[in-house]
Amino acid sequence: MTTRIKHLYLHVPFCTSICHYCDFCHRVYADTIAQRWLETVKKEIEEECHDQYETIYIGGGTPTALSSVQLDTLLSYLDPYTSEAVEYTIEVNPESLDEEKAEIFRKHHINRISMGIQSSDDEMLKYLNRKHTFNDAKEKIEMLRRYGFDNISGDLMYSLPGQDMKMLDKTIEDILALDLVHISLYSLTIEENSVFGKKGIENLDEDTEADMYERIEERLTQQGYIHYEISNYAKKGYESKHNLSYWNYEDFLGISLGASSKIGEHRYTKTRSFERYFNDTSSKDEDLYLTKEDLEFEHIMMSLRTIYGLDIEQFNKTYDTDLLVRYAKGAANPAMKIENGRLICKELEILNHVLLDFMI
Ligand code: SF4
Incomplete structure (x- = not known):
């Protein structure tokens, strides 16, 4: 029996241009190669998507670097898998987003937009x-709101070369x-x-970065x-x-290219x-089966990134263990607390630093 997978990520490997800080899996958009990618991704979707997904995330790269027709075509390939999607996100960049694309998002029931803004300093x-x-x-953003999108996220960066506290405040x-x-x-x-x-x-020094992290937290809260979550508000x-x-x-x-999957203990990256x-759409750069120890540690590491933390009972059931005994040193770290299980x-x-105490 195969278990239902509830979450789908699709990577669009094109950008309008390449940002100077970026080394993701992408290339500058060109119509011919994008067309070939589209035909290939159709085949991959048909072969690998078998479920109705609760969440779908189209990221990149820059999905809106595709032409309107290509974007419409891509989203139509995903239509058969979206009827139960409670959250359907697409990443956009301001320079390649227009009304036609916003209309296409609506047509395919996308309900969340994540925009790369990065800074307010031109x-x-x-x-x-x-x-x-x-x-x-x-x-x-105003245009998206006119089209009925209210669930809009903005991506920003800090600790940028030459950035000081005053610039960050602005x-x-x-x-x-x-x-x-x-x-x-x-x-x-x-x-x-x-x-x-x-x-x-070079990166800014660690103290400045830590001060910026604190300032952001103070103002946003x-x-x-x-x-x-560490980086999310x-x-x-x-x-x-x-x-x-x-x-x-x-x-x-x-x-799609460079996209990772996690299915049980199987972890791979295309x-x-x-x-x-x-x-061959099944070609992989990484393909591994995690040990029980790796799974446990990764589960702890990922869950502790959020303020909701780790469900102790569920963890114990999944790995047939006793978290608070097996990871006693980590759980006893003064930065940890237990609340509602x-x-x-x-x-x-x-x-x-805290995670070091969870390494056994
Ligand atoms: S738009 Fe995003 S993915 Fe593309 S180069 Fe810039 S940071 Fe990288």
Whole structure:
């Protein structure tokens, strides 16, 4: 008997241009290759999707880098699997989003939009090689609201090269003025293979990054956002259900290049090579079966990222163990608490250190 998978992720591997900090699996959009990718992903969806999914997330890359016709076609391939979707998200960037695409989202019952905004400072956006201004983001959010989308999340970055506290404060206030229901804030890590990495641009120092993290938390929680995961804030009821499934360590299916799947102890990531993908959609870059120890540790690590923590009884049943005995040292860390049968980390900013006590 196969277990139903409730969560689906689909990766669109194209962007309008490549941001200087990014090393994700993607390439600059070109019509011919996007067309070939679309035909291939259709085959992959037909072969691998067998369920009605509760949450669907189309990410990238930049899904809106596709043309309107291609986007409509892609979403029509997913239509047979969406009738039970409570949350259906698509990532967008301001420069490649227009009314026609918003209309297509409505037609296919998408109900959550995640927009890459990154900063409200136009000079910084240019430096990052983003192809939009903050005003473009504002206008596109207003447009989405006119089309009936109220569940809009904004992605932002902090600890950017050259950014100081004053600049961060301005971005925070500008973002708060947008009145989004969900905000994700990621500290920039300069990856070796990104343009910044190749240029030798360095991360800000750890103390500044920690100060920025604190400032963000202070302002956003004052404004009624719940800091529900290390990098994520939401108004009550607007936490990302799809991402919560990752943090609750549920199974999910990933479709297209570079997408990861977790099905029981099986963990794999599809190839990041277009050529290999076009020849065989089942090609993988990583393919492994986790041991019981790995599963337990990953489950703890993921669950403790949120303020809801880990369901102790469910964990004990799943792994036939006693969490509080087996991981006694971790559970006794002063940053941990137990509330309503859940093990919770009270200080998310030091989670990485706390997790060391869970290593056995
Ligand atoms: S940050 Fe997003 S938009 Fe920019 S290159 Fe990476 S995937 Fe594309």
